[in-house]
Amino acid sequence: MTNPRQLAFIALREVHKGAYADVALDRVLQKVKLPDHDRRLMTELVYGSVRRQRTLDTLIDQIATKKAQQQPPDLRTILHLGFYQLRYQQRIPASAAVNTTVELAKENSFSGLTGFVNGLLRQYLRLAETSPDPLKLPENPVERLGILYSFPDWIIEVWLEQLGFEETEKLCEWMNQTPTIDLRVNILRSSLEEVESAFNSAGVLVSRIPHLPQALRLIGNTGGIQNLPGFREGWWTVQDSSAQLVGHLLDPKPGDVVIDVCAAPGGKTTQIAELMGDRGKVWACDKTASRLRKLKENAQRLNLQSIEICTGDSRNLPQFYQTADRVLLDAPCSGLGTMHRHADARWRQTPESVKELSQLQFGLISHTSNFVKSGGFLVYATCTLHPTENEEVISRFLADYPAWQIEPPRRESPYSAYSTPSGCLKVWPHQQNMDGFFMVRLRKTNNSE
Numbered sequence: 001m002t003n004p005r006q007l008a009f010i011a012l013r014e015v016h017k018g019a020y021a022d023v024a025l026d027r028v029l030q031k032v033k034l035p036d037h038d039r040r041l042m043t044e045l046v047y048g049s050v051r052r053q054r055t056l057d058t059l060i061d062q063i064a065t066k067k068a069q070q071q072p073p074d075l076r077t078i079l080h081l082g083f084y085q086l087r088y089q090q091r092i093p094a095s096a097a098v099n100t101t102v103e104l105a106k107e108n109s110f111s112g113l114t115g116f117v118n119g120l121l122r123q124y125l126r127l128a129e130t131s132p133d134p135l136k137l138p139e140n141p142v143e144r145l146g147i148l149y150s151f152p153d154w155i156i157e158v159w160l161e162q163l164g165f166e167e168t169e170k171l172c173e174w175m176n177q178t179p180t181i182d183l184r185v186n187i188l189r190s191s192l193e194e195v196e197s198a199f200n201s202a203g204v205l206v207s208r209i210p211h212l213p214q215a216l217r218l219i220g221n222t223g224g225i226q227n228l229p230g231f232r233e234g235w236w237t238v239q240d241s242s243a244q245l246v247g248h249l250l251d252p253k254p255g256d257v258v259i260d261v262c263a264a265p266g267g268k269t270t271q272i273a274e275l276m277g278d279r280g281k282v283w284a285c286d287k288t289a290s291r292l293r294k295l296k297e298n299a300q301r302l303n304l305q306s307i308e309i310c311t312g313d314s315r316n317l318p319q320f321y322q323t324a325d326r327v328l329l330d331a332p333c334s335g336l337g338t339m340h341r342h343a344d345a346r347w348r349q350t351p352e353s354v355k356e357l358s359q360l361q362f363g364l365i366s367h368t369s370n371f372v373k374s375g376g377f378l379v380y381a382t383c384t385l386h387p388t389e390n391e392e393v394i395s396r397f398l399a400d401y402p403a404w405q406i407e408p409p410r411r412e413s414p415y416s417a418y419s420t421p422s423g424c425l426k427v428w429p430h431q432q433n434m435d436g437f438f439m440v441r442l443r444k445t446n447n448s449e
């Protein structure tokens with residue numbers, strides 16, 4: 001079967017049963033051979049329908065007599081696909097969106113309801129002729145943004161509290177965009193200029209990123225990453241710009257002992273080894289063996305020798321006490337800063353999961369800060385924008401461990417642009433056009449014991 005809409009439907013059915021969107025998509029894609037344009041359409045339909053689920057459900061609620069949640073689950077999925085194309089895929093003619101959705105209903109045991117599907121979608125089109133937007137929005141700012149941009153209320157509340165309405169709206173828009181891909185050039189094997197020139201010769205466009213000396217952003221659709229020039233030779237690795245900031249904030253020196261306590265799959269471990277000129281020791285610790293295997297592959301491809309792997313829970317590694325010049329804690333988190341990369345992330349996290357994560361984060365920082373020698377540093381980083389996992393973890397840590405203090409970026413540092421009043425760095429994606437990140441550099445003073 002090669003109908004991209006039917007294949008999208010099959011993948012979405014798995015997502016609604018609990019599968020991760022990227023896993024469900026890959027599983028279906030692996031079984032079929034699709035031309036590139038159909039593969040792109042299918043991917044767009046799956047990720048888009050998952051991401052825009054709340055908006056699409058609200059349209060069903062407002063246009064049909066039965067609410068979205070009361071529709072048979074497969075019919076709801078088919079309606080999502082139809083409304084998604086009508087509302088967000090301007091390149092698809094409305095008639096094609098309606099007809100293919102009616103066909104989907106017919107092919108998936110809803111032949112008796114094709115009139116209903118057709119009527120609902122055509123009603124949307126009629127409403128769109130007479131009003132700028134057929135979707136009716138409530139006045140309440142939380143629900144208004146939540147429905148329009150398809151986020152749960154609790155996430156909108158977290159952002160509104162920090163940013164206000166206008167900025168939150170910009171952030172919501174940003175988080176619904178297709179993500180960009182950034183690379184970090186491995187300065188031990190190549191140079192920015194060499195990679196740029198190899199890409200230009202292959203017809204692949206890239207741009208530089210201000211303040212990040214090893215970063216390049218891919219422009220446009222580049223096809224398979226592994227086929228780009230220099231991948232096999234270890235000239236570069238995929239890493240978002242804001243993640244690259246973390247390594248620079250840690251600022252490791254050749255000969256240092258660095259412990260990366262949540263290291264897999266190794267984006268930052270390999271950056272640290274590169275920044276150290278591959279001289280010294282980088283311990284890559286993680287509790288997930290399968291992710292550490294990826295780290296090992298990455299280190300081998302980049303030809304880095306200074307990395308040593310350690311599998312286990314980093315809250316329980318007494319051998320490392322007082323041994324490190326620097327520790328990186330890139331903590332497991334709710335990922336609210338990278339929701340544009342994971343279509344279903346906004347529906348998976350909850351206020352309760354955020355609380356649990358903050359306990360884990362506090363446990364990790366309390367234990368692994370013991371790995372640092374007096375006068376050494378710990379960088380705490382997350383890709384979330386939730387204060388409970390960021391500022392609150394750090395405040396609690398500083399209150400309980402008085403030997404530690406925040407070391408704010410120097411005023412002349414290019415990163416001071418992201419600095420908060422307390423000296424932490426916070427990257428708001430809609431302002432900086434990179435993933436959302438929180439990071440802070442902490443110093444262990446000499447009066448630690």
Ligand SMILES: C[S@@+](CC[C@H](N)C(=O)[O-])C[C@H]1O[C@@H](n2cnc3c(N)ncnc32)[C@H](O)[C@@H]1O
Nearest residue numbers: 262263264265266267268286287288313314330
């Ligand atoms: C945000 S990811 C790390 C990403 C990595 N630093 C990079 O740049 O590629 C968080 C990692 O923490 C690991 N993790 C979670 N709990 C842990 C624990 N108690 N001890 C060690 N690792 C843990 C997870 O397996 C996951 O690989």
